Amino acid sequence: MRRGFKTQAEKSAAEARKMLGVHRIGKLDPWAYADHLNVILLDFHELGLSDATVRQLTKVDGDSWSAMTLEEAGLRSIVLNPAHAATRQANDLMHELSHLELGHTPARVDVSGSGLFLLSNYSEDQEQEADWRAGAMLLPRDALWHHRSRAMSAEEIGRLYGVSKALCEWRLRTTGIEIQLKRRRA
Numbered sequence: 001m002r003r004g005f006k007t008q009a010e011k012s013a014a015e016a017r018k019m020l021g022v023h024r025i026g027k028l029d030p031w032a033y034a035d036h037l038n039v040i041l042l043d044f045h046e047l048g049l050s051d052a053t054v055r056q057l058t059k060v061d062g063d064s065w066s067a068m069t070l071e072e073a074g075l076r077s078i079v080l081n082p083a084h085a086a087t088r089q090a091n092d093l094m095h096e097l098s099h100l101e102l103g104h105t106p107a108r109v110d111v112s113g114s115g116l117f118l119l120s121n122y123s124e125d126q127e128q129e130a131d132w133r134a135g136a137m138l139l140p141r142d143a144l145w146h147h148r149s150r151a152m153s154a155e156e157i158g159r160l161y162g163v164s165k166a167l168c169e170w171r172l173r174t175t176g177i178e179i180q181l182k183r184r185r186a
Contacts, residue, residue: 002125005129009132012136013133013136016033017140020033024140024142024143025140025147026143028137028138030090030093031093033097034093034097039077041080041093042077042079044079044081058082062081062084066080066084066092067080067095068096069096069099076100078093080092087164090138090163091138091167094137095131096130098130099126101133102126102130104122104126104130135167135170138162138163138167139157139168141171144175145177147160148172148177148181149181154168154169155168
């Protein structure tokens with residue numbers, strides 16, 4: 001990850017919240033943010049996929065993909081895996097929006113023989129940047145500090161913000177909030 005990126009991501013997340021009229025510790029709706037960015041959310045079930053393909057993508061290989069971003073003729077759209085929990089979809093959507101906002105370019109793009117299926121991979125640094133920015137957008141550091149200092153659990157904070165307990169625990173750990181609170185109590 002680029003030097004200074006984490007600080008930059010926290011600041012840009014705060015600026016985005018302010019621009020959208022969301023309080024610094026308020027819940028940001030990733031679907032509303034996508035709309036604000038003019039990113040179209042495609043309904044997986046309206047893609048016209050065969051029953052066999054839907055089964056493959058949601059049941060057999062449901063964990064092999066989370067979301068897909070498409071860009072064509074200046075239009076940007078995202079498809080989310082409907083087999084995933086709403087909390088994961090929120091993070092997946094914000095992760096994809098982060099790639100777009102950060103101007104990331106896939107390191108590799110594979111196209112099927114028919115030309116219909118694309119698979120892209122971002123560099124590890126770009127994936128980490130998108131993870132960090134998505135986390136900052138969904139769970140701002142100020143909000144984490146506010147709620148944890150009032151003894152809310154990661155699970156409670158996750159529920160409040162519509163994200164998973166695992167994402168909340170990751171943010172609490174990687175932002176250093178848990179360590180700061182332990183020192184404060186000591």
